[in-house]
Amino acid sequence: MKVVVCVKQVPDTEAEIKWDVEKGVLKRDSMDPITNPFDEFAVEEALLTREKYDCEIYAISMGPERAQEVLRNALALGVNGVYHILDPQLSGSDTFGTAYALAKAIMKIGDVDIVFMGRQSTDGNTGVVPGEVAAILGYTPLTYVSKIREIDFQGKRIVVERAIEGGFEVVEAKLPAVVSVIKGINEPRLPNLMGIRRAAKMEIPKWTCDDLGLDKDKVGLSASSTRVVEISVPPPKAQGEILKGDLDEVAEQLASRLLDLKIIK
């Protein structure tokens, strides 16, 4: 009984965003890297699953050298093992290339029942990687999961609640599955000092493209079918207006202005 949790390192947008206005690019190097907030819920759900069903947890991350910090954090939380997918050839992979590399790592771990992921990253924000990983592996795609009701590892069955527009649906599905989770599914715990100390000393195994047997035509910048051609600062909104006057006057102005827009009926 094995579960995998995918974690991504993202720039910490809680901290001040630093960007190079001249060049119009984000100074990623100057920002503190953190675990993608949605992935924290995925790690916690994996830990809760192990507490209930006694499975093993492997955390994987694809990213540059310092992405190992998010794996170290997962180790501090007590996952059984981690693998860092690290290869310069992977740099610039689009969502398909990323999903393909993750899928191959999951296959290499082998006999995986559930892959936990966050619903999306807070930097790329595409939300398509979980669905792509599931499609590549032929696993059941269970996205936007807000609650796991039941897992039957022996019977290869899972029941989840998925938060979709207008409500939630209850889905009964076969394992193996990719389960992408939303905020609020749990309360992620923090690593304790002992965990942090233990993790600090641990070796983080690295997997390259060759280790994973990746088809190099499918990964990296040159393989990506999507390509960024321009980064621009969006045109500023027309200078807004701070309404002036006493309480009654500003409320009167705002109400009239908004009614003029003919949106409120």
Next chain:
Amino acid sequence: MGDVWVYIEHREGSTSPLSFELLGIGKKLAQERGGKVCALVIGESVDQIAKEAIEYGAEKVYALTGGVFKNFRSDVYTKAACQLIEKYGPDIILFRSTTQGTDLSSGIAGKLNVGICADAISVYHENNVLKMVRAAFGGRFNVTVVNERATPKLITVRPKAFEMPEKKDGQKGEIISESVGVSDSDSMMKVVDFVKSAVTVNLVEADIIVSGGRGLGKPEGFNLLREFADLIGAALGASRAAVDSGWIPYEHQVGQTGKTVKPKLYIACGISGAIQHLAGMRTSDCIVAINKDPDAPIFKIATFGIVGDLYQVIPKLIEKFKAKLGK
């Protein structure tokens, strides 16, 4: 070829006008490419949806029906869509960046090994090259993406990013009924229940949103906002600070770790405007900010701002709107 397909989403056969919203931009793109705009409809029985798609401008409808498609299930919908894509070879497929649109497009991308441009806020041709614009890094940057090599080009589009197409009676369109070799045994999942949310208005679809943040100071503040929202027909949103304080459930959260919304009118009450919040709402058409702090960043993106205590401003606004709306 140059055909542009638009995936029409529905839940067990029920649609909203927004299900058809991408037929407008789809038609424009198809004309520019010398192709047709086609609706892709998958469901248990889709006659009504196909008919409506034509009224909204679809020149062709690929209709896939069968009991296996009663509920949206990503795996069987993906399998079926891939068979049709292989048969007809569309150039572009547009999806809404909702849960359903994201699920289906990512399934297709994984199966067909093609890239996706996700959550586009603009799509256009420039010198015959299709360009897509996404909001990145909390909307502070617009990133323009091309997807030259992939066929089909999969694009998910932020809801309400484009004008609704006009619905007209008597438009002509061809319905192509297709059957594909997909059965229940192809699915690894079963939808056993749907529980409608207690939140009556869907934030993503709402035209007006009244949102509250840390400045409310207490959970009861949302009672006041709810009264205001009900009066003007708005959905109720919240900042992360308010959700994390336990004042209101997560499904109301707007922002980077919540929902991305694009209403016609967004009224931010007691929200300072942290980048995480702006990421979820800055593309709203009209933004109103009500905040005590004149230096709050929310004022920088607001169309109208009121510097003041929301506990005085909102009741006054309620009074004004009641009088003006005759309620």
